[in-house]
Amino acid sequence: MQKPPFKLLPISAMITAMCLQAPFSHAQEEVLTLKEVEVSAESLSDTQPVKGYNATSSRTATKTDTDLIDVPQAVSVITQELIKDMSLQSITEVVQYVPGVQASQGEGNRDAVNFRGAGVTTGDFYVDGVRDDVQTYRDFYNTDRIEVLKGPNAMIFGRGGAGGVINRVSKEAGWDPVRELSVSYGAYNQKRTTIDIGQGLNESVAFRLNAVYEDSDSYRDGVGIERYGITPTFTFNLSEQTRIVLSAEYFEDKRIGDRGQPSVNGAANSSLKNRPLDLGDTDQFFGNARLSPNETETTAFNAMIEHDFDNGITLRNRTRYADYDKYYQNVFASSALRNDGTIGV
Known part of the structure; x- marks a missing residue:
């Protein structure tokens, strides 16, 4: 009896598989070269x-x-x-x-x-x-x-x-140079000047100086402002991991305390209750401007030390010592407008 030719099938399958693997192996050997991509960003100041x-x-x-x-x-x-x-x-x-x-x-x-x-x-x-x-x-x-x-x-x-x-x-001292001078003139004879200068003195020390002077009148009779201050700051890079920032400030603020306009003493159910008195002429000072000085003197010292450890932990300490001297006196309208048109002072 003649046997069926089924034993030839495995050989045919093996030859077919070998033919399919040849182009796949050739494709793996191809190398694709991509174009270079340049990435740029502005450095932090x-x-x-x-x-x-x-x-x-x-x-x-x-x-x-x-x-x-x-x-x-x-x-x-x-x-x-x-x-x-x-x-x-x-x-x-x-x-x-x-x-x-x-x-x-x-x-x-x-x-x-x-x-x-x-x-x-x-x-x-x-x-x-x-x-x-x-x-x-x-x-x-x-x-x-x-x-x-x-x-x-x-x-x-x-x-x-x-x-x-x-x-x-x-603001802190740094190695990016700062050169700023601002002079402004505004309403009610306001004059203001600010200075901001700083740079690195060497690779380890940087310096910065901020200062201000302002003098201004007000829409209110007898009211004015004068203030000025200066703040020098030093930054010390003791190492790549340790940084110290030291600063001092002296600031004075002198002005007349303006408490605003008195309110209307209307009835409890009136829409005028506790509303500001409509003068028409807002330059009226209620009280005595000459006897209402407000002066504050500030002297402060600040220190910051920062250390980065190798394990990703950062230790930061800030210390501030400040002395404030304030004088305040005010003669002002102490009551709402009465029905007879008078107010208390």
Whole structure:
């Protein structure tokens, strides 16, 4: 009996497999050369670490340099370029760009803000993360940026600021040269001059000097402002891992305390109740401007030491010693406008 030719099939299959493997092995030997791609970026400046209007990181919320997108708190950063472009010169002007925070009067002698849900505060102010709650008006001539942390997480600063905190980040000396002179003249005879100069003295030491002088009248009769200050700063790179920043500040603020206009003492159900008196002529000073001086003298010393360990841990310590001398006297309208057209002083 003749056997069927099924034994030839394995040989045919083996020959077919060998034919299919040949071009595949040849394709593996081909080398594809890609074009070179050049990647460039602007280096970070050690004298202006945040450029533009949008900051991407902050140390205020977590005490570490963390990207804002990874911070589960509400943080607003007013950068140096925004301060310059909008000519922001006071806390009152800055908070106009911070949602949930409004300026309060401060009785004409100090910064005061109202955090949404927490009320008015004059004490939740910090400079470089250290308490700066003296009752005075602050200037930004030596400030790089302002970081506002909102909400109860501000209690990490240890002062009990349930509504939030406002932290001023100071300018530091660096090796990128700084040469800035600003002279401005504004309404009500306002004259203001600021100086910002600095550079590296050698590979290990850098110097920076900030100074300001301002003199201005006001739309209110008898009210004026004069303030001036100077802040020298040194940065020492002791090694690639250790850095020390030392600075000192002397600042004086002299002004007449303006408490504003009295309110109308209307009936309890009147729409005029506690509304400001409509004078038509807003230059009237209610009280005695000559007997309402407000003078603050600030002398402060700051030190920061930072060391990077090999295991990725960074140790940073800030120390601040400040002496404040304030004199405040105010003769002002102490009551609303009475029905007979008089007010108390």
